[in-house]
Amino acid sequence: MKSYAEIAASPVLMVLVLAGLAFVAGLCVVFYRKTSKRALELGIPKETLDAVKKNTITLTIVPSISIVIGLFTLSTVIGTAWAWFRLSVVGAVTYELIAAQMATAALGFEEMTTAMGSDASTFAAIMLVMSIGIIFGNVFNLFAGKALVTTIKNAGTKQGGFGPIMNGCFMLALMGVMLPFQAIKGGVYIAVMLTSLAVAYLMNLLIKKTGATWLGNFTMAFTLIIGMASSLFWLKVF
Amino acid sequence: MQDEKKYNDSIHLIGRIGTIGAIGFMVGIPIAICVIYNCFPSMSTVMGAAGTLLAMFIPSAISEVISYAPILGSASYITFITGNVMNLKLPVAISAQSIAGVTSNTPESDAISTMAIALSSLETLAIIAVGVLLLTPLKPFLSTPAITTATGYMVPALFGGLLLGVYTQSGKKRIKNKWILALFPIVVMGIGILIWPKLTSYQGYCILGMIVLTLAVAYALYKAGIVKEYTVGEEEGK
Numbered sequence: 282m283k284s285y286a287e288i289a290a291s292p293v294l295m296v297l298v299l300a301g302l303a304f305v306a307g308l309c310v311v312f313y314r315k316t317s318k319r320a321l322e323l324g325i326p327k328e329t330l331d332a333v334k335k336n337t338i339t340l341t342i343v344p345s346i347s348i349v350i351g352l353f354t355l356s357t358v359i360g361t362a363w364a365w366f367r368l369s370v371v372g373a374v375t376y377e378l379i380a381a382q383m384a385t386a387a388l389g390f391e392e393m394t395t396a397m398g399s400d401a402s403t404f405a406a407i408m409l410v411m412s413i414g415i416i417f418g419n420v421f422n423l424f425a426g427k428a429l430v431t432t433i434k435n436a437g438t439k440q441g442g443f444g445p446i447m448n449g450c451f452m453l454a455l456m457g458v459m460l461p462f463q464a465i466k467g468g469v470y471i472a473v474m475l476t477s478l479a480v481a482y483l484m485n486l487l488i489k490k491t492g493a494t495w496l497g498n499f500t501m502a503f504t505l506i507i508g509m510a511s512s513l514f515w516l517k518v519f
Numbered sequence: 520m521q522d523e524k525k526y527n528d529s530i531h532l533i534g535r536i537g538t539i540g541a542i543g544f545m546v547g548i549p550i551a552i553c554v555i556y557n558c559f560p561s562m563s564t565v566m567g568a569a570g571t572l573l574a575m576f577i578p579s580a581i582s583e584v585i586s587y588a589p590i591l592g593s594a595s596y597i598t599f600i601t602g603n604v605m606n607l608k609l610p611v612a613i614s615a616q617s618i619a620g621v622t623s624n625t626p627e628s629d630a631i632s633t634m635a636i637a638l639s640s641l642e643t644l645a646i647i648a649v650g651v652l653l654l655t656p657l658k659p660f661l662s663t664p665a666i667t668t669a670t671g672y673m674v675p676a677l678f679g680g681l682l683l684g685v686y687t688q689s690g691k692k693r694i695k696n697k698w699i700l701a702l703f704p705i706v707v708m709g710i711g712i713l714i715w716p717k718l719t720s721y722q723g724y725c726i727l728g729m730i731v732l733t734l735a736v737a738y739a740l741y742k743a744g745i746v747k748e749y750t751v752g753e754e755e756g757k
């Protein structure tokens with residue numbers, strides 16, 4: 282039987298992973314094209330769509346780089362190919378490390394580094410556990426997603442006066458949980474949130490004063506980068 | 520209406536096919552490796568470890584789908600397939616809706632959010648691919664203490680930047696006394712955390728519970744005539 286390391290670095294695994302990633306990328310393209318067309322049909326101006334696209338592209342850069350940082354950690358344990366797939370499909374580095382650790386523990390290894398010295402079946406077990414353990418969100422969405430989205434959307438548009446109020450409640454509830462959850466972590470978290478808020482406010486003010494509406498496409502990206510960078514300063518204050 | 524139903528049916532069909540395909544790759548790749556290299560692990564060991572993970576993640580997976588689907592709409596398929604919901608996909612959706620000036624749960628927000636998340640997912644796939652190619656040269660830079668520290672504060676920076684868009688109102692249609700609905704979940708959650716700090720371990724459940732509570736309060740206030748939609752310049756003063 283081949284070793285853990287040989288399978289983790291095998292070209293066959295890389296080819297399978299590339300096929301999986303190509304499938305997901307293809308799916309994204311289909312969704313992107315269909316919804317872009319739909320947005321235009323619904324009367325959303327092309328300029329607005331372009332602004333949303335520019336904002337999305339700039340906003341995505343920094344969080345994606347943080348995923349790459351996770352890739353460095355994960356690839357040392359499960360190889361580049363499987364780490365690449367896991368972080369591109371469903372996974373987040375924290376879950377992946379927990380899943381890999383639980384699989385190695387169930388196989389009787391004290392440390393993940395010890396498991397890396399074993400045979401291919403250990404690696405196969407880790408791959409299976411990581412996949413099965415995270416699959417349920419997608420399975421549930423597969424069966425319940427349409428009913429859930431359609432029911433809530435219908436309620437939002439049919440209930441007359443309460444519909445628009447109801448629509449806003451989901452976002453307010455989400456923020457209502459996220460803000461205290463971040464704030465309770467300490468002064469640096471609060472300061473970073475306030476810094477981001479201030480940057481967003483100042484950029485909006487700048488756009489209004491100068492008429493430089495193109496800046497709006499980069500507001501979230503600037504806010505994110507300055508907010509994150511400010512943590513280095515706030516850590517010295519608190 | 521017929522057109523809307525036809526579009527909804529097709530987008531959900533694509534989402535379901537995509538989800539089945541993604542699940543197929545997630546489970547299929549490990550199984551293919553086991554078959555090709557004849558390295559099947561003990562199934563009892565795999566199911567033991569996977570079962571523990573499932574027990575941990577099934578409740579939160581269900582609550583995540585129920586909580587986020589109303590905000591994401593049909594984008595929930597691509598979101599749950601590509602993961603990184605809280606640190607990337609939700610902020611992208613919220614920001615896109617804010618820039619386009621659309622409300623959650625409307626056909627417009629559904630199209631805009633799905634387009635933005637599909638684009639964001641494609642970009643993330645590309646950035647991770649670049650990260651894999653540049654794994655060795657990038658590692659020293661992205662592993663510096665400043666970068667890793669700042670990355671730890673990404674979520675507060677993101678949500679701080681989204682505050683303005685979520686809590687301020689623009690456009691002709693607005694919600695009277697929206698501030699009550701905005702403040703309610705923050706106050707309840709804040710008190711909840713102060714009484715029982717362990718609540719922070721149950722973020723998914725808290726969001727789900729807070730959605731139900733906020734909707735209930737919104738409905739009561741709507742019935743009492745305290746919260747209602749109005750058009751700027753028409754009923755504002757009433």
